[in-house]
Amino acid sequence: MKRLILLAALACGTASVALAQQPIDATFGKGVHVIAQDSSFSLKFNYRVQSLMETDLPVVVSPVDGASSIGEVSTNWLIRRSRLKFSGFAYNPRLKYKIELGLSNRDHGGEVPQANNTSNLILDAFIRYKLVGNLEVWLGQTKLPGNRERVISSQNLQFVDRSLVNSRFNLDRDMGVQLRNSWTIGSVVTRQALSISQGEGRNRTADNPGGLEYTGRLEVLPMGVFTSKGDYFGSDLKREPAPKLSVALTYDYNDRAGRERGAGGSYVPDTALNSLSTVLADFMFKYRGLSIAGEFASKQAVGNRLMVDNAFVSNYYTGTGINLQAGYLFESNYECALRYTAIQPEIASRRDLQEMYTLGFSKYISGHSLKVQSDFSYLLQTDESNSATSPASSATYLFRFQVEVAF
Numbered sequence: 001m002k003r004l005i006l007l008a009a010l011a012c013g014t015a016s017v018a019l020a021q022q023p024i025d026a027t028f029g030k031g032v033h034v035i036a037q038d039s040s041f042s043l044k045f046n047y048r049v050q051s052l053m054e055t056d057l058p059v060v061v062s063p064v065d066g067a068s069s070i071g072e073v074s075t076n077w078l079i080r081r082s083r084l085k086f087s088g089f090a091y092n093p094r095l096k097y098k099i100e101l102g103l104s105n106r107d108h109g110g111e112v113p114q115a116n117n118t119s120n121l122i123l124d125a126f127i128r129y130k131l132v133g134n135l136e137v138w139l140g141q142t143k144l145p146g147n148r149e150r151v152i153s154s155q156n157l158q159f160v161d162r163s164l165v166n167s168r169f170n171l172d173r174d175m176g177v178q179l180r181n182s183w184t185i186g187s188v189v190t191r192q193a194l195s196i197s198q199g200e201g202r203n204r205t206a207d208n209p210g211g212l213e214y215t216g217r218l219e220v221l222p223m224g225v226f227t228s229k230g231d232y233f234g235s236d237l238k239r240e241p242a243p244k245l246s247v248a249l250t251y252d253y254n255d256r257a258g259r260e261r262g263a264g265g266s267y268v269p270d271t272a273l274n275s276l277s278t279v280l281a282d283f284m285f286k287y288r289g290l291s292i293a294g295e296f297a298s299k300q301a302v303g304n305r306l307m308v309d310n311a312f313v314s315n316y317y318t319g320t321g322i323n324l325q326a327g328y329l330f331e332s333n334y335e336c337a338l339r340y341t342a343i344q345p346e347i348a349s350r351r352d353l354q355e356m357y358t359l360g361f362s363k364y365i366s367g368h369s370l371k372v373q374s375d376f377s378y379l380l381q382t383d384e385s386n387s388a389t390s391p392a393s394s395a396t397y398l399f400r401f402q403v404e405v406a407f
Contacts, residue, residue: 028366029366029369032407042089044088046407047407049404050080051402052400052402054398055074055399058397078104080106081107082102085099094129094130096128099122100123101122102121114267116206124173125141127140136180144263145193145194145216147165147166149166150166156368157234159325160374163295163323163356164323164354166295168343169261171250172201172262172263174200189225190219192216195214197212199257201258209270210254213254215250215252218249219246220246222245223245225244234291236288236327236329237329244286245284247281247283248282251279252277254277257275269313274301274314275302278297279297280298295322296320299319300318305349318349319345319351322342325339325340327360329364333363333364336361340358355380357377360374372401372404373403377397377399377400378396378397381395
């Protein structure tokens, strides 16, 4: 923690010196931006915080008469996310960088030997260089070109947080190299991304026991680009005057993945590694305040899971999931949104089938930079692994309330 405080102090001190010598270019929600007098570098500094209250209300079924009631209610208040971000160009405007640090306990908790038993502080740390035309090369640690919901910043979500499909099947961040490009054919815009990464998730310091991870993504925008990159933030805040659609497909192969969800989840013993094959498909549609989005995910393990004494040694999270959501933004900048999520794990993995229905309400005071969000969900979980004739089920009501401030 002392190192973290020192790092933040140095960063703020550096920014203060720069600001003292240069005019401030700052707008609420867009960060503080300075450029060196000789134009040799630029620095943009952003900070954001999410304060979250979450209440769980479990449904209890009486074994006597089958009547349902609400069980013991639990409420949790926490700083869901607290992020520092630095970005700009270095030496040449074609060479850009981004550094993002996660400061909350949820952001950097979970010390493990594979990460040198230290806080998982660094989220992004990479450079990107424009080679020719629209072709760029990215090098370092950042999000893989996976499902849209994961790539969308957690600042710019339509609901309080991402769906269960994302938490179970996303590709997350990793260390490696990416190629990004875009082509326009008439009014149709296409984007391509290829990635080769370590396949073990962010901030790993131990040797990689498996192989590499290979990711490819293709996006097609048949009606042209969205206003202000609106295909990568939730809600139709720009109230698209003409219909806009983006559809995308991602394929990922993680050779001998070291963790149960590929780049996330519990670590798997080096002697029990399986490869993971993942297909992700998603779309985003916006028009005059209406936004509709959907995602499909399928993750499969290549080979059999290793079991000892009828217990898994390598229990990878595999199966399929679907997420559909839609919202309408009123002229008052209040939004009502609905979401349906279904997770169908492989029965062999001994994990629960899940369905979640969510109703969300948001008030955008200054876009996604200052907003109040709440949602109410019904989560149904079914254990189909132990009893094929009478699977066990449980249900929970969840209420969440969150305030986001970003500058």
